[in-house]
Amino acid sequence: MIFGLPALIGFLPLAIYLYLAFKGxxxxxxxxxxxLVGAILTGQTPVSLSAEIAKGLQSFLGLIGFxxxxxxxxxxxxxxxxxxxxxxDVLIKKVGIKSQNQAIIVTMLISTLLVSLLGTLAGANAxxxxxxxxxxxxxxxxxxxxxxxxxxxxxCGLFLGPFVPPVITLMGLTNLSYGEYLxxxxxxVAILVLLSTYYTxxxxxxxxxGVETYSQEDLNxxxxxxxxxxxxxxxxxxxxxxxxxxxxxxxxxxxxxYAVLVMLVVAFSTGLAAGxxxxxxxxxxxxxxxxxxxxxxxxxxxxxxxxxxTMTGAFxxxxxxxxxxxxxxxxxxxxxxxxxxxxFGVSGAAVAQSVVLNDLFKNIVADINLPMTIWATVLLIGxxxxxxxxxTGDMIGQMGLARSKDLKSMIRNGITITIVMxxxxxxxxxxxxx
Numbered sequence: 001m002i003f004g005l006p007a008l009i010g011f012l013p014l015a016i017y018l019y020l021a022f023k024g025x026x027x028x029x030x031x032x033x034x035x036l037v038g039a040i041l042t043g044q045t046p047v048s049l050s051a052e053i054a055k056g057l058q059s060f061l062g063l064i065g066f067x068x069x070x071x072x073x074x075x076x077x078x079x080x081x082x083x084x085x086x087x088x089d090v091l092i093k094k095v096g097i098k099s100q101n102q103a104i105i106v107t108m109l110i111s112t113l114l115v116s117l118l119g120t121l122a123g124a125n126a127x128x129x130x131x132x133x134x135x136x137x138x139x140x141x142x143x144x145x146x147x148x149x150x151x152x153x154x155x156c157g158l159f160l161g162p163f164v165p166p167v168i169t170l171m172g173l174t175n176l177s178y179g180e181y182l183x184x185x186x187x188x189v190a191i192l193v194l195l196s197t198y199y200t201x202x203x204x205x206x207x208x209x210g211v212e213t214y215s216q217e218d219l220n221x222x223x224x225x226x227x228x229x230x231x232x233x234x235x236x237x238x239x240x241x242x243x244x245x246x247x248x249x250x251x252x253x254x255x256x257x258y259a260v261l262v263m264l265v266v267a268f269s270t271g272l273a274a275g276x277x278x279x280x281x282x283x284x285x286x287x288x289x290x291x292x293x294x295x296x297x298x299x300x301x302x303x304x305x306x307x308x309x310t311m312t313g314a315f316x317x318x319x320x321x322x323x324x325x326x327x328x329x330x331x332x333x334x335x336x337x338x339x340x341x342x343x344f345g346v347s348g349a350a351v352a353q354s355v356v357l358n359d360l361f362k363n364i365v366a367d368i369n370l371p372m373t374i375w376a377t378v379l380l381i382g383x384x385x386x387x388x389x390x391x392t393g394d395m396i397g398q399m400g401l402a403r404s405k406d407l408k409s410m411i412r413n414g415i416t417i418t419i420v421m422x423x424x425x426x427x428x429x430x431x432x433x434x
Contacts, residue, residue, distance in 0.1 A: 001312045002043050010312025013038040028298045035301050038308025056303035060172055063256055064351055065299030068165050069289040070263040071119040076288025077267045081274035082231045083238050088128050089225055100139040104201060107132055108153035115157025119164035122397050125154045129401045137214040144212050145205035147402035148413045151395055152197025156190040162246050163259040169351045170379055172256045173358050174372040179250055184373035185380055196420050200413040234274035241269045302352055306359050319363045331368055335429035342382015343389050353383035374432055381421050388414035
């Protein structure tokens, strides 16, 4: 590091990142600033800096950024072919909602499923809310309760989807297979979040029923939808190809790169089945992907940003300083502390949070030989529960989709889920130590 500065000064780019992220500043601009600060601290020349950025294109984070772009492209194909709309319509008709309780459960399941397929909370829920609002409103469900339900249930799709960026990132960081991740990490966390959301959603519904209602305008926002033969065929092909490639990926123990092929194959097969030309499918992919280009660029820059922090020796120094604390508190203390640091101490894009958290503590994880299933749980909770612990953009976004202005109920649900998750990680830590 320049001028022989203490190694802990190497955390300056990370400190700047956390501060600006918590202040709500643009994440791409924030990462650019951090890369420049890191380059200065490590004495990079323009040539070496450009080489580090080029490495970012080939890095795991660069791959994740590209997968996010491709996911947005696939989402555009599913939107333009009406497959996503038809999936929701089919699910609702198959269930045949008959009560308020059924309406809540079906809404939660549809939100979780669609987010797990599209890999985006905001995008998937934005697609289904115009369809769901008239249905749930007919059973007297309030905007307050729907907002809570959409936030909690939709987030679970990001815990479970085989090709969503958070899951792919955690599998890449821990080398867990999808089956191992799902059974030991994703499903337990998702079930607890769903149960907590259902409980709070029912409480909020009881509190505001008859007080808050949907307007006549909201009740009329749902247009009649009839699937064409092409849409029905495309929906069948989408489901068949997606399930087939998922099963193959599990048995072949495919890595993160497999997600790119899945999205391409699913997009083209679905588009062709809907009667789209190859050029039309390509244009849809490009249209959707361009919306996420900024995120891809940001993830490419994350690689040199974190590499520069590593070069300063900051992470190694942190490990040395934390060793006495770990020796006193043991594995239980480390698991709890690292989770709390993730939830309350690291902010920004959830995928980036998990990478930052992993870089902070991976040396200690290796030293104490912590099982990857436990560490993946820490990374999942530490990166994803932040959106519940604070009134983040995700929380506010779901309020808008549900036509709710009740931030208090959203915060109540977020605090409940955060407490449940902290209790869960404490129990996992205690059980592991026995």
